[in-house]
Amino acid sequence: MNGTPQEALLPYRDSTAPVATRVRDLLARMTLREKAGQLNQRMYGWDAYRRTPDGAFELTEALHAETERFAGLGALYGLFRADAWSGVDHATGADAAHGAALADLVQRHVVSAGRLGIPALFVEEVPHGHMALDGTVLPVNLTVGATWDPELYERAAAHAAAELRARGGHVALVSALDIARDPRWGRTEECFAEDPYLAARLTEALVRGMQGETQGAAGDMRDGLFADDKAPVVLKHFAGQGATVGGRNSAESELGLRELHEIHLPAARAGVRAGAAAVMAAYNEVDGMPCSGNRALLHGLLRERWGFQGIVMADGLAVDRLARITGDKVSAGALALTAGVDLSLWDEGFTHLQEAVERGLVGEDALDAAVARVLSLKFRLGLFDRPYSADRPYSADRPNSADRPVPAPAADRGRALSTALARGAVTLLHDDGEVLPVRPTVSRIAVLGPHAATTAHQLGDYTAPPRPGTGTSVLDGLRRLAPPDVAIRHARGCALTGDDLSGIPEAVAAASAADLAVLVLGGSSARTPDTDFAANGAARTAVSEMTSGEGVDLAGLRLGPAQYALLDAVTATGTPTVVVLVQGRPHAVPEAADRAAALLTAWYPGPWGGDAIAEVLLGHAEPGGRLPVSVPRSVGQLPVHYNHKDTEYRSYVDESAEPLYSFGHGLTYTAFAYGPPRLAEDTAEDTVEVDITNTGQRRGRTVAQLYIRRLRTAVWPRTLELRGFRSVELAPGERRTVTFPLGDGRLTQVGADLEAAVLPGTLEIRVAESSRAALTAVPLVLRTDGQSFTAPAETPL
């Protein structure tokens, strides 16, 4: 591949030609071996390069061998990954200043490795910001879910995509589709919510934010070109991974198809409709077959019924796992390709696709279709026209340079967005009304607990090592933001894990000498170099203080024992205590609700979470968060969701069946009154409106949640289903009418054919501040005929 004039005239090189034309032309020129290469993503990116003693990057033999094997390279995973698993850090990896140069170096080699000059996709982990050195760390998905703020998240996602592209990365792997149905699962933090509607809205925001408006995204996405600061997303994971048995990572799901369609598929469908470039097939099985080998799921549902034209990527090593039933990895690869997988991740199975085709295990037409999808994405990204990180014409002879014609977005903006998400997610679960926001009379605050003075555990899984000094702990935040005459004293008290109680006396002394204790407890997904990892990067054992994260499933949902002892000891001092939980899943800490004056959860708030928490404690900001998941009392009552089926839910003999706090819950520093919902009369489309009044003494924000409760219906209904939400900020005494449009599929139900439609029936509309409040809210009864609805002549209440 020399970039000669003749080649520049080939149709696939014509940047003005439609993507489909270019794909067709290129595909026709490719050998079986070259095609198979396009579907492989076998290497760990950090094995592709090393840093020389003088700090420059050089390519490894491993990369050379890989590109030689396939006369090219389909995709490269995690070129910028830096964490305990990859072992990459600031000494060995590529930071923001050098990432584009590294990407160009690799790409130049890939382009030159094949006669057709096909560039590689650089696929990166972007679960909450680009997980690379200097990447802006955003709060994890569960925290995003707690904001109920898709607009803010869309902006944050756009920022992350811009960082990724400026660095030379192309494709963003983002968890979005897993629904949090079992908090034992260590990846609960990667879920937006237990609720399909909230998750769907945030998934749309993610796709819009990262991908932007691509040409033709709503139609034939093969022609949708991505802007230079936008990144195609791989939505993870398709499908049903939030419901594996026992909350065990990548275990089977016993999920029924209806449960799948009602709860686990809506976010995926919304993401596909929003134009997502790719989805990742999940590890778990759906109806007897792991997703990566499940043609009914990947082909029948995703491609045929939903019309998805993007890429299906397998999860790491998921194709090779299929050898368990096919007998060997060659046939495993053939099964996955037949089922609908286009791009493999780390598997051996897909490296044998040429053999699989030659042996007749899979047809070349299936191979061609997958290759076409991968090539389409490369064309849509402009990789053939501008293969390097810069906005420059296609050429393989440009020098290795560190200049970045696509400028990285401002880091300050990243920090502001990350902090805004953290701020919006801080959720006030319990409040005796006496201590928050911190009163002007408070002059001595004891900031206690294993989470109080560190940012390491605020970050969530996957995170790259931060530069020293990045982020703010709760102690930092309070020190910065509290009035200067407030004395702040800190004691750690205990570690996150274990039962070492030796630090508790110091914490008790600090609490006793204070007017207010802020006790920051919780869990952690921070990996350390001594964590043992599986081949797919999931933690095998938690030798660190990890209580969450991929592979860190928990049977008991409890924090470390010393934290309960610390809670007991601090609250026993009689000093009013505010407990803040920093956590990646709802841990079971019912004791905190009993003993603390106020209880908040900040989930994992990201690097600057300390600022956000301090702002809320001090009243500089409102506690804006609402629960995206129900908080159980104990593991014994799982599952707990607000949207269970409307059956008798009698209590256990030894415990309530109700969660401690339900989905949508979150107190404010003021109070709101909701009027009854009514049909708006003068709007063009069907709309419900509700009058909301701030009846308290402070300005505040309420998240009005619209739930439906189906009465007459063809399928057994859930107790409630979220179908709309609106945030309103009101001054004391202010009243506003909030409107909720009901069109656009909001009343759909999954029918007997498992297709979503607005079925005829009767339902109630309830608008309230939480799912529990909705149970007793005044309903508006509507009758739908499948198209529109009317209030019944006689309301049956």
Place this chain on the structure above:
Amino acid sequence: MNGTPQEALLPYRDSTAPVATRVRDLLARMTLREKAGQLNQRMYGWDAYRRTPDGAFELTEALHAETERFAGLGALYGLFRADAWSGVDHATGADAAHGAALADLVQRHVVSAGRLGIPALFVEEVPHGHMALDGTVLPVNLTVGATWDPELYERAAAHAAAELRARGGHVALVSALDIARDPRWGRTEECFAEDPYLAARLTEALVRGMQGETQGAAGDMRDGLFADDKAPVVLKHFAGQGATVGGRNSAESELGLRELHEIHLPAARAGVRAGAAAVMAAYNEVDGMPCSGNRALLHGLLRERWGFQGIVMADGLAVDRLARITGDKVSAGALALTAGVDLSLWDEGFTHLQEAVERGLVGEDALDAAVARVLSLKFRLGLFDRPYSADRPYSADRPNSADRPVPAPAADRGRALSTALARGAVTLLHDDGEVLPVRPTVSRIAVLGPHAATTAHQLGDYTAPPRPGTGTSVLDGLRRLAPPDVAIRHARGCALTGDDLSGIPEAVAAASAADLAVLVLGGSSARTPDTDFAANGAARTAVSEMTSGEGVDLAGLRLGPAQYALLDAVTATGTPTVVVLVQGRPHAVPEAADRAAALLTAWYPGPWGGDAIAEVLLGHAEPGGRLPVSVPRSVGQLPVHYNHKDTEYRSYVDESAEPLYSFGHGLTYTAFAYGPPRLAEDTAEDTVEVDITNTGQRRGRTVAQLYIRRLRTAVWPRTLELRGFRSVELAPGERRTVTFPLGDGRLTQVGADLEAAVLPGTLEIRVAESSRAALTAVPLVLRTDGQSFTAPAETPL
């Protein structure tokens, strides 16, 4: 109805005519009102009668009103029920001597209430023996499951049916189809096993034992006549009730159809194939619709695909629950009838079927089909020909008498069968080899614990109040069976529930003064008059010592706190301690395994369980039981089954994912060696054989368990699947070859079409003493072509 000669000539009165002919004739004579009446079973049986001061029975106005309403009565539930819920006891109910007279009194009224003289079905609870005064109480299903002995259970079931019929009852309600998948569920005791194969074999034994050989049972069951000592069974519950979310009684199931077919349906299918007269539709939903309104389940699967011709009875008040989505109870009844329910239980909905037909909510053809099925069963029972409890010609003018021409079976035989089941179920979970069977050197035994000296808690749910002195506790058994020179001392120590520790010192003193402590701990399903009941008889609150039973779901699986303190205190004495658990579900008592010299579970062993336990402790009998369910370490690791899908089952960070004891486990007092499985060469059909040797010093019984492990397969496999079991009793040093036939569908798999078939593939045969042992047993690899199988030319191992 006067029995005039003309009427005697009507075709439906001709006892020599085929049942179908009689049904057709009778149906043609009936009014809509009479037909609707046949499908109702609205009354509680104990409301139909009262006892006069002189001890005679008289009918109530309630019964008169009911028969007048429908010009007859379809069925009467629980005429003999006597328990805390019904409030019936020996003073107010009908005992064995008077039951037939009561039945005749009621039947005579019913027959005379309508112009066609149609007798009623008397439907009775027979979950573990006839739950009536003086009925022989058998161990609960879970205990039966622990025997792995279908032949013994068949005899016990036959005894229960004979008692029922001698008393004047007709139809037996028996739990059989619920698969124990979540021990939090209070009805776990009503399940045979967590395993579909074991449950299916016991369900077949139940049907064979209770129904016997009916004419044409395998073909058109409408012509199968029941012998006078046999009872048609209603198999409960269809389908999937063992998998409701959270183990909550009658909550929804989120079960996938494949899980349903692989795990929850095989017992039902086996029962239907064995000729079961009826099934009961479960409360829970399957794929979006409660079973009682689920036409896909009751009609599409049960009647059309399985060819079931018997009756579908709804569970108590389950039809009325459908009004939640239909809007009212009239339409609820119509929906249930349309779906496939023939006979209602306590509902109002079915009382309006005439109106439902007249309003066009359901067709009269559906009504006729249901009535035909109910009438068929009455004809098959001979009720038209011999309507009373006696073997005498049809007549309405015989006097009310207490003579019972059908003799009741001998009570001694009932006790022997009940005890045999209890004996065969005692399961040795843990044994340090030092104390059991009780050594001749032991001269002082302390028999301790809340279960040690009482039989009330050995019985299980539904049980009628026993006559004083019935049954034997563990203390009774040891006193009777231990050598006369052994001093036996008893202390209760604590109650089953609560945290009263005041009795512990006495127990500690007794243990300290003994050579051996036998500590009997556990749970209870014993209802007391102060239990609060729901309308369907499920317990609402456990104000007694109930920790199990219908409605008594448990979030924590723990016993009362004092029991753990007692365990700690007794084992701390240093006296070797044998812990015996008497329980209706696997409670989480991992401490017992750690601290006791030996640990046994007897489940609920029935009235004479004390004898059975003492025999095993003393070595008069072997510990013959094997676990029918896996025993979890804690509730946090649920679900635990041996037959989970073969996925990565990594441990939780805070606990193993493996159960404490796995399905099939049970130690013996001797030891057995299993040779490798091989294909028998000289048998007519495909057979696997294994040599088993008693390598120990005592005679003993081993339960050889044949598991398959699928290798190459079209559907993702489970780790293991039980497909055969054989009990062998061997003398020390004795060796025997045990054979397992592999035909008759034993290798079937549920295919993509959800039909069971022997699919082509490769599988392993493993024969071992437990599911856990099977994981490391030497396999025999077989290749199936869908019909038969061969050993592969080259074994891939």
